[in-house]
Amino acid sequence: MALGATIRNFRKQRGMTLQVLSDQLEVSCSFLSAVERGVKKPSVAMVKRLSDVLNISPTYLFSPENEEVHGEKIRFIRKGRSLSIEELSELSGIPAERIQIYEDGTEEPGLETLDRLAETLGVTVRYFLEKSAGTLSIGKKVRTEREKQGLTGVALADKAGVTPAMISQIENDQSEPSLDTLENVAKELGVSVCYFLLEQEDVENLLGSLNSEVIALLGDPRVQAVLRAVRDLDAGDLKFILNYIQFYKRNRSLI
Known part of the structure; x- marks a missing residue:
């Protein structure tokens, strides 16, 4: 499409x-x-x-045809919430057999179903739709992929049909490429253009970096209630809350 x-x-x-x-x-x-x-x-x-x-x-x-399989993510977050398939079915209104099919990877859920699952599991729908790409800028990702393949900037420029100066400006974050240019660069490097556009750290990698006590806390309904309460806040409100948490940590002995 x-x-x-x-x-x-x-x-x-x-x-x-x-x-x-x-x-x-x-x-x-x-x-x-x-x-x-x-x-x-x-x-x-x-x-x-x-x-x-x-x-x-x-x-x-x-790539709206879901080249990513969502079943593993559904199972991962469901188990993290200590929910059985039957419990998730009851909470979401999605038949248990459908959830089982999704988790088995036999069939992919539609966007509306993912919205319902995300709401029930207390995550944003982006959890299911996002792919990992680290936190590097577009330019640094281009340079990293180019160097991994042993290409010079001149060689990449020639393959992508742009000037070496343009590649240099992109890699040094001096210029944002047009979508056409980025698609050409992605094609020549053998990666999806989405790799350069994604910015969020993969949720599973983030959870994997947490210690076991924090992961256990995420299963606590009270903690989940807090997360649900803050997930829709705008940037200013969330920054205020995070600053308050830092203040509390520094001064809790006095409070």
Whole structure:
């Protein structure tokens, strides 16, 4: 499916009009319409904004047919919540046999089902849709992949049809590439363009870095209640709470 058609489908699934989405993206309605019709291509920055506004991974914008299997993630977070398949079924309203099929990888759940599972399990839908790509900038990822393959900047530029100066500017974060350029670079490096666009650390890697006591706490309903309470806060509110936690840790002996 073309990028524009995919954006349109996700917009409609979110119940958003062209005007509403264009307002949130801070672009004109006519430009967004042209993107959806495949007449124009969005910038890299716009793809990232689309990802945030639609609450989906860039992976889904470029490969909506779910090249990622969700069953393992569903099982992983379900067990982390100490829930049986039957309990998850009762809480989510999804038949137990369907959940079993998803976890076995026999069938992939649709976006609406993932939304329900995410809500029930106390995670955002991005948990299921995101792929790991570390926290490096686009430029550093390009350089890392190029060097892994033993390519010079000149060789990559020649393969991707851009100038060596452009590759140098991208790798040094001096210039943001157009989506066309990024797609060409990704193709020549043999990676998905999504690799360069994703920024969030993979949830499973993050959980794997926590000690056993913290992981056990995540299964506590009281802790889950706190996480659910803060997950929809905006950046300012969340920063305030995090600052308060730091204040408390420094001064708890006095409180």
